[in-house]
Amino acid sequence: VTSSSMAILSLPSFRQRTPVPSCSSLNALSPSLMDPIVQHPAIPALSKIRPRSRLKEEHKYLFDGTNRTNNDSLCLFDELALVACSTGVVCRKELLETYAAATFIHAKFPHMKRMADLAAGHGLLSWFLLVLDHYDNNNNSTTTRNNKQPPRTIVCVDRRMPQSADVIASAMIDRFPELEPRWCFVQSDLSAVEPHPSCLLISVHACGTLTDYLIEMAIGTTEGRNTLSGGSPLAIVPCCHTVKERMGYRPHRLSGMDAQEVSALVQERKKKQKHLKHEAVADVVDEVRCRTLRNAGYEVEEVMLPEAFTGRNRLLLGEAISVGTGTDKAVGRSNHKDHHFFQRHPNLPFIRIPLADDDESIAQCHAVSGREMKQTEKQLSPSLVMSFWLTDTADVNSSDNNSVPTLEALQALADQCCGEMETEEIQCSVEVLGDVKVQCTTRRRSQFYRFTYKKSKGADLSAAHVSCTTAKRMHTVIRERVGVKFGGLLQ
Missing domain, CATH: 3.40.50.150 (Vaccinia Virus protein VP39)
Incomplete structure (x- = not known):
């Protein structure tokens, strides 16, 4: 103790x-x-x-x-x-x-x-x-x-x-x-x-x-x-x-x-x-x-x-009953003690569930409830994966096209590509997929990222969903742009 x-x-x-x-x-x-x-x-x-x-x-x-x-x-x-x-x-x-x-x-x-x-x-x-x-x-x-x-x-x-x-x-x-x-x-x-x-x-x-x-x-x-x-x-x-x-x-x-x-x-x-x-x-x-x-x-x-x-x-x-500030011991203490534990990364939420006690939030909860909405979610959000080699240092602002991509950099790049689409109301959400992988022979590390494609906010969800063909076409555009920026690290 x-x-x-x-x-x-x-x-x-x-x-x-x-x-x-x-x-x-x-x-x-x-x-x-x-x-x-x-x-x-x-x-x-x-x-x-x-x-x-x-x-x-x-x-x-x-x-x-x-x-x-x-x-x-x-x-x-x-x-x-x-x-x-x-x-x-x-x-x-x-x-x-x-x-x-x-x-x-x-x-x-x-x-x-x-x-x-x-x-x-x-x-x-x-x-x-x-x-x-x-x-x-x-x-x-x-x-x-x-x-x-x-x-x-x-x-x-x-x-x-x-x-x-x-x-x-x-x-x-x-x-x-x-x-x-x-x-x-x-x-x-x-x-x-x-x-x-x-x-x-x-x-x-x-x-x-x-x-x-x-x-x-x-x-x-x-x-x-x-x-x-x-x-x-x-x-x-x-x-x-x-x-x-x-x-x-x-x-x-x-x-x-x-x-x-x-x-x-x-x-x-x-x-x-x-x-x-x-x-x-x-x-x-x-x-x-x-x-x-x-x-x-x-x-x-x-x-x-x-x-x-x-x-x-x-x-x-x-x-x-008040805004807590914690104790001196609690504030600033880390529970990790330099240990890192693997936790499963859940899928990015397709929907919002606002819990406020107001008419708009209650209506939103009813709008996304039921089995039909769950099936719609599966149809409206096809996802594809990219993987990258990791190096010991990361500098996404470097002119070197071998810099390691961060989640924020990939999300910004995906947003830019989707924003350039004039006819499609598509948005792309990027998330880390699983933990870091280590190649058994070279000990080289890699990381997977999931790119999920769905209708953008404000789009009519009752309209045709984002098809796999459309998602693949958008994914190809993003992959090409990623290749230019991050070069040899793209697997």
Whole structure:
């Protein structure tokens, strides 16, 4: 353990930590909020069903209202459970943990009318949050409030929209038809998401380092974003904790720690919690995440979902209350320690997913949602590859035509070529493709770049897409221009 981390080793664990002080917008949640559901007559019967077994029509009798009381939240839980049973795609564990998470999130952020369910899976969490808001706004309040505020809208984002998402959406719309225009599902990489303080970022069981990525997105420090320009509220249930660097784990710089220090802290905690070694990893990693958020100016609260519903039951709730400056230790510290880890470069986003709570952004999300848009993306963006030899020095401004191309130089050259096209509305996006390759015999290094061709901004996407023939013709023009500028380094 390094001397710089000794003070951090003395931090109390989550179960020893005193409650985080609350502010006016983050009133402390009571664990008793889930008591009606924990005490639901169906819970003993559900406990006999395997956690990942799907609820079906035969289970509807458990929620038919025979033992229903006048408790509003109990009535609503039964209604949602009946819809889940009718789909045949929701497992017992998911119903309980999702409803618990949605209940706490809704109670904590009743004022948030725009939400984004990131890595949404089939979107069950988003539907539950829509129903809770709808229920409150129609005098059937699950709380003591009667909001009568603008209705909540939610966008789900995931790389793939599973068939189960269609099934759940259809069942929910049949039962709550007024919710249909308030929900959409966008198939995209999260790199296309443009967070905004008016939108709550939510995710249940964000696996591994995905939680860290979402935290970076919320506070505005993901690669390519302005540092500390975010401030988006967030609610995340982390999952699959790891401190392994080869798995991509790197603590945020605002935590004031690096991966080695976090790993040392985990080992120290394991010695104290010998019978709970797995929980020690989760406790430490989430402590570091909370530390990051607090240093970014967030108020953070931890809520434990009922353990009977899920073992990964920590819900982290954060809301920006100031612009964080971090600690002296955090600012200026590098997490890399001169180590470079390979990370997969995602495709450049074909679309934009603005999350601001305004009509234009909401309309944009609906415009790029659905399966049809995903197929359009595949058609509209053919891509081709160029590779270059790398030398030990790079000077793109040199008159020597053997200078090493940079990503910026290639992008500028592609933009220039596309701008000279008078009849075609085409733009070209250049990205690094994979890591540096090393030839086994000569040890000479090379780098691949992907050139993606698509309709330029403002072009009619309903018009004919960029054909492969057009893309190849444009690629030939760019390649010739690249050959003139970078000469012998073009493979």
